[in-house]
Amino acid sequence: MTTDTQRSKQEIRAAVAGIRGSYIATKRDGYFATALDRLIATNEQTAIAEPVRFTSTGEARGIIVVDGAGGGKTSLVQRGLAMHPGLKPSETSRPVVSITVPNPATLKSVAQEALKATGYTGGEKKRTVWEMWELLRERFKMLGTVVFWIDEAHDLFPHGSKSEAPHILKTFKSLMQGDGAVIVILSGIESLWDSISFDHQVQRRYSKFELPPVTASTDSNLIWKLMVSFCERVGLEPPKAGDLLERIIHAGRKRFGLCIEQMISAIEIALLRGDTTLAAQHFADAFFAQEACSVSDNVFLSPRWSSIKLIA
Ligand SMILES: Nc1ncnc2c1ncn2[C@@H]1O[C@H](COP(=O)(O)OP(=O)(O)OP(=O)(O)O)[C@@H](O)[C@H]1O
Ligand SMILES: [Mg+2]
Incomplete structure (x- = not known):
């Protein structure tokens, strides 16, 4: 589905820069602040x-x-x-x-x-x-x-x-x-x-x-909420859940920053195409662009995605 009046590239760039520029505080920040506080006296x-x-x-x-x-x-x-x-x-x-x-x-x-x-x-x-x-x-x-x-x-x-x-x-x-x-x-x-x-x-x-690895069992709520909030901020409908979250975590090597980067790249592709809903296909295309892999090695397309070995 596409919008009637497509956004200009400039608007899209600004919207994507907006989400890319925002810092998401997580428990890790609290742990780091505690570790730092132990070493600093005021x-x-x-x-x-x-x-x-x-x-x-x-x-x-x-x-x-x-x-x-x-x-x-x-x-x-x-x-x-x-x-x-x-x-x-x-x-x-x-x-x-x-x-x-x-x-x-x-x-x-x-x-x-x-x-x-x-x-x-x-x-x-x-x-x-x-x-x-x-x-x-x-x-x-x-x-x-x-x-x-x-x-x-x-x-x-x-x-x-x-x-x-x-x-x-x-x-x-x-x-x-x-x-x-x-x-x-x-x-x-x-x-x-x-x-x-x-x-x-x-x-x-x-x-x-x-920094602990991101896992579906401990972080799926956080990652999902982030995706929904990113989508809201740029005016996209969030994707259907399914196993997309697990695929994002796997493709992101269980690293928080890489998971965020994938979401933002997929959102950018969706916006540039004038689509109104973020979908697994946008993640698949972002993955192709990043990894230059075959269809069978694309974590967002392959049915055996969880056994795909990714270069660290
Ligand atoms: N808490 C956060 N909120 C929002 N974005 C984040 C956060 N942490 C990381 N990112 C994003 O994830 C990406 C990777 O983060 P960063 O560069 O800090 O990782 P790194 O471990 O230092 O990477 P490298 O190993 O390449 O030096 C960046 O695009 C960054 O903006
Ligand atoms: Mg770094």
Whole structure:
């Protein structure tokens, strides 16, 4: 079924951008806020946040956030840090400094990226790597930095003998100690934890925050409500339930972010076609566009969809 007066592409783009831009808070946000709160103390008089010191030597702690690709790690940490009342930036302070791991990831390139993220514009060429990390520590102190967040942190720890992983971990450890210590948050795919958890010092200093997989038994209500609300917002009739929800979860590799992305892609296709009801076919076409697979491997078309193996 199509509408008499089809919406312009521009209107559709705006409608889709509207749903894509909205953050959906779930239980995961509450759990992350709790994990963060454990590490941050807020001075009641000044409302200024600072890392909780966990040892008599004044060590802060960190969090390692892991989930599969597209699970929603970046969104979750970004939102969690932005919502924390003690981490609001001011004209003179920068309580959160965040970077995405540069490529190639070396002690030097990470220090350069972090210095840039603190707003540092001076030249680094004449400094040794050690001096750059010292400068970073000074910048953190000056800016009242509480959290240093490193996203895509799995790229810091490639396999192979050339990896600077042990040095990087030692450097983070020293940033978590002493005057001006910061909380280090690392986020990345599952291999991040596997690459570094063998280290006893890592296990002691960081808590692992693993985003649980989406399952039909625990999350079908949430996913379904989301789909209905997305449809309402863009003026589409929601699809018939059937086993569509289970297929979405399977096609989304049980990852929250990928489930959302599929719904939005299917909605976009429906709107561009001028259809008034969201249907399984829109999901199937979105899946074709994303995965470039055959009909028999399309989770939304195949009767044996649940046994289709998807590339991680
Ligand atoms: N709570 C949420 N509300 C709305 N959209 C979300 C939410 N969490 C994730 N998404 C969406 O899911 C997609 C994947 O999220 P995100 O980029 O945060 O995942 P990621 O795990 O960091 O992915 P990658 O492994 O590629 O870095 C994005 O389009 C994002 O907007
Ligand atoms: Mg990410």
